[in-house]
Amino acid sequence: MTTSLERPDTTPGQAKTEPATTRAARKMSPNGHDNNGITRSFWLRDRKRRPSWDRTYALVLALVELILTSLGGLTSILVTDHPDAGFSDGFTVHPVSMYVWGLIVLPLGWSITFWGSRAYERRYLGIGTEEFKRVVRGGLIVVAVVSFVVMAFKYDLSRISVGTALLTAFGYVLFARCVARIVLYVIRRRGGASQQLLLVGTLPEAMEVYRAITRNPNAGLVPTGIFLTEGRAGARGVEAPVPLYAGRDLIEVVGEIGADTIAMCGTARQEEGGLRKLAWQLEGTGIDLVVAPQLTDVAGPRVHIRPVEGLPLLHVEEPTISGIGWVAKNLLDRVASALGLLVLSPLFAVIAIAIKISDPGPVFFRQPRVGREGNQFQVWKFRTMYSDAEERLALLADQNETDGLLFKIRNDPRVIPIGRFLRRTSLDELPQLINVLFGEMSLVGPRPLPAEDGDFLGDVRRRLLVRPGITGLWQVSGRSDLSWDDAVRLDLYYVDNWSLTFDLLILWRTLGVVLARRGAY
Known part of the structure; x- marks a missing residue:
């Protein structure tokens, strides 16, 4: 963690009395002409900073x-x-x-x-x-x-x-x-093909956007600095993962750190017309201007801009867990699970024989889980542990490597030899196609939690609005490598932003995660 906080410019009074975006907008445009908001000729634009x-x-x-x-x-x-x-x-x-x-x-x-x-x-x-x-x-x-x-x-x-x-x-x-x-x-x-962001706002707002962006390196957005609109006082004694700047001209900072995108975070205070003037100033420079409102867990399809008399209002739609898409999801679940059970039946027989050879006992493991709207059902899985695994759980409680309602040990001694292979390849989850066929689960959704954990409190209860799934956003984002808080956040994001396209994308990503064996143990 590194922090560098630049001191204000020495120009008397200007840094204290005039917002940075106003000073930036007053500067001359890169081609040497005053910027009056009229887009410059294509041939005169300065495109040096725009990444190729x-x-x-x-x-x-x-x-x-x-x-x-x-x-x-x-x-x-x-x-x-x-x-x-x-x-x-x-x-x-x-x-x-x-x-x-x-x-x-x-x-x-x-x-x-x-x-x-x-x-x-x-x-x-x-x-x-x-x-x-x-x-x-x-x-x-x-x-x-x-x-x-x-x-x-x-x-x-x-x-x-x-x-x-x-x-x-x-x-x-x-x-x-x-x-x-x-x-x-x-x-x-590997660090290429990315946009370099300068985050503008208060430190808490900028850090919230920073955390949201850096969770997904595949997005190609790399924060390289934070410009504090509240000055140095808001960051005194606080460490930040990127350099901090305050009291300077915004455009100069952008040029200094080589950023190609300015991200206005949260409620970054602007004087009347300041953001518009900043957009004018950036015309032809190749520098993008984006506004990151505090809607980090709301997907794009639910957010619509509805201008009223020149005022752009962000309208957040309610989550839609119904309609023709939901009917198509249910139909896909039933048809895919029936075909899957039919095609995979020879594989099921081979796995059953391997489990019996590894350890005498039942082939399947069944456990009460909580489904949609709190209804309980018995989940089907291939048994990957010794028959006395539940009795030995209390002896291993202090070795739990996760938090929240989960219990995971990377090298769990209760796992039978064939069970390690089944877990790494996720083959132990295949019998849950039976739950999908009966309508107790879905192909995609939050993972079902054990029923003995009782009545889920707070935000966790929102997971129960949809049927649990064999795979989900949590599984394709890290699985057991994620903390409980991250798992809940991803599950709630799925519930609030569900769509049939989202399900198909998760199914596609699941294939890569299973082949790579990431986060499975």
Whole structure:
């Protein structure tokens, strides 16, 4: 932990009487002209500070997708036959128009549509689901336009070939986006492809935003300093993980630390029009301005800006745990669990035999757990401990490595040999598909807690608004490596911001967590 607190500038009176954003707004713009709020010419903009990673990443992504959509057209040509095709030396002869459409027109259409859907913008790349939503939106536009053109102008094109080209190209693009995101995460974890943030506000507000941002290094947001709007007094005797600045010009600090984003935290006090003038000052500099209100546990889909007479009001919607999405979730649970039990039954038999060989006793472990709205049910799991594990629990209570309502020991002596493998690979959780089939659990949700822990108090009770799940946000964010407070925070975030897309994203992330065996013991 390091702290450096810069002293105020020596200019008499100015630092005390004039807010930093006003002084920043009064400064000359980087091109030497007074900033009157009119966007400068594209050719005069100073782009030196803007990081190049996003433009390079977007350009590479666009080129790869152009190649893949062309490959989708080629795939369609190779695997489908034109109704009027003839044969020459065993090869299907397609009209020239198919090659023009499949290898040139459609790929360019995909690229233009993705660009128009803003699927290459830095704010959406590598974080959340918005990037994929824009890709899907662009794909639907391409499908609609191509379908209209083919039918309206009666082009001599095979509808099967066109459909195959669209579907394969779309599949290739989604796969490329997934791979690109994984590569981007690896780069960000090594310190690259990130935005450098200067947090502006009081120390408590800035630290709250700091903690929220640094929980997810994959987001690519790296706080490099805190600018204290309340001056040095608010941080006296307090340690901070990044350097602290106060009493100086905001723009000078940004240039000094090399930040490319200014984040206004919480209720950072501004004089009338100060934030607007700061935004004007940053035009053309490549420095982003973001406002981080104290809504760190509310997801974007629940937050809407509703301007009233020029006043942007942040409207926070109520959590939606109903509707067509909830029906689709229930249907997905039942169908997936039934198919899973059918397909995995041979694996279940092998695991049962291994457990019996390791230790005589039941194959399954059943325990009362608390479900939705406090209803109790018996959870199904493969037994991974010796039969007398519950009796030996009291002897190990002082070795608990977690807090809250959890009990975990990294090298628990009660675990049978095959049980360690089952836990590391999460195979011991598979019988909970039975609970999902009966409607007691879901594929995705907060983990079910033991019933003997009694009536959950405070915020923990909110977990009971949804059915517990086999996997969840807690599992894909660290599992047993997280503290109880972090586990509760993640579960409450899931409950308050649930969506079907969120569930599908967690299921996708679960695959990577299981393969990596992170936090499982």
